[in-house]
Amino acid sequence: MNRPADFHTHSLFSSDSDAKPEENIKAAINLGLSSICFTEHNDFDFPPEDNKDVLFQLDFDNYISSIASIKELYSEQIPVYIGVEQGLCRSAADRINDYDKNHILDFIIGSSHLVYGNDPYYPKFWEGRNIDEVINAYYESILDNLDTCNNFDIYGHIDYIIRYIPDKSYKYNYKNFSDIIDEVLKKIIYNGKGIEINTAGLRYGLNATNPSAEIVLRYRELGGEIITIGSDAHYSRDIGSGFDIAYDMLKSCNFKYYNIFRKRKPEFIQL
Template sequence: MEDITMLLSDSHIHTMFSSDSEENPVNVVNNAISLGFKHICFTDHNDFDAPLEDGKVMFNLDFPEYIKYFQNLKESYKNKINIHIGVEQGLMRSVADRVNSYDSAKQLDFIIGSSHLVYGEDPYYPEFWEKRSTKDTVLTYYESILDNLGCCHNFDVYGHLDYIARYIPANSYAYDWHDFDDLINTILKTIIEKGKGIEINTAGLKYGMPEPNPCLDIVKIYHNLGGEIITVGSDAHEVKFFAYRFDVVSDMLKNAGFNYYTIFNERKPEFIRL
């Protein structure tokens, strides 16, 4: 296991409550304790209007059961580790009302707002990329983020900001974030103006990318623009990827100018020094 001693919180974890994971949360908790972690936050998927897969509704979180389960787990382990309860919420204009009214009873500690769908279409599937040039498709993705920021407000950090880079078809376009720098700058300024943050998501490394999502350059821009809230998450769907390559993130945060990272408790940011 890599040296992760400087980062003792993973704020993006999926379990059997997500359609794309079968992991038992107890396995994750016990692993986190064995590694000396102080905090973990479970953030299972909820994506309203996600496309059907094999005729099944995907990413429709059973919220009451989810809250009940993790409140019990939190109580069971309260003397060993701080368990925070979160959700990764898919953002999109067509579901903005449902997103903004989610968890009206304020039972969650944390909400990641993510773009998994681009105006209802999923970049994971090859047919998404067939309607226009690859570069124009990436541009549409970033435009959709700005659109989401204009209508969806009930979240704390924007997840894996350059997520689209994971799915660009091979040999179709050499992705370069500089091609979209004006739009990315506007997105980051809007996030900051709205009092939101971003995350560093190490799943990109698992998929063979050279850097986490977003890349170091984008994190530096966020910091230079005055961004202060930044969480760290592995986006693990299996316990073996818990805190994946967090050693990279420690250096990345420092190189970007940060002396701390952020966790959320009852939807309020807490800053932990590196």
């Protein structure tokens, strides 16, 4: 049994997870994953929450030294890689582009968690806003991030915004946004970046990965080559979840492989 690598996972180094890194690694070993990469949150310029002032600021040095020693303990059982999920935004572009100048990381996911500085995670974000306009603004902000930020390997959960639409009667239809999504995918490809299949959406009751199968297929049609698979687990029990679906999706979108990253270079692993 050799299941794909999980290249999107969080542990207690992320401010929204309490998972123990060792437990994540053990879960990956038990599932027979071929490797695991930690991708802890770092979001410069994240807006403060009501009762916490600093969120998603990664303690980089502590993170690196802790995982480096844990990784050695398991080196006979599973390869462990060290990454970051970097929140992209124009206002922090200089800090993002200068991040990890010493080339310690294996992998950086670039993600959009904000729509022009506001957090769609909270239902109050959506009050008084038109859902279609918000979704469009989200994709526009990705285009802006792609114009200003370059220090990342793959774009995380491209249609993340649909996870948090509070109106459950709203019917999201990919076709209504396909023009701007094409622009996003082309810019990702022209900039030499990849995408991921993020299986967290399946756990959010979306019945779809992020991005959805239509977007993965379109990425392939447009010439996209680099693609990773990630659970976006914030609990050890979610490591590797939904990977059977991601595997089938890759096959049906004409991928013969998926990617892992080592020292920021893609490696291709046959499906």
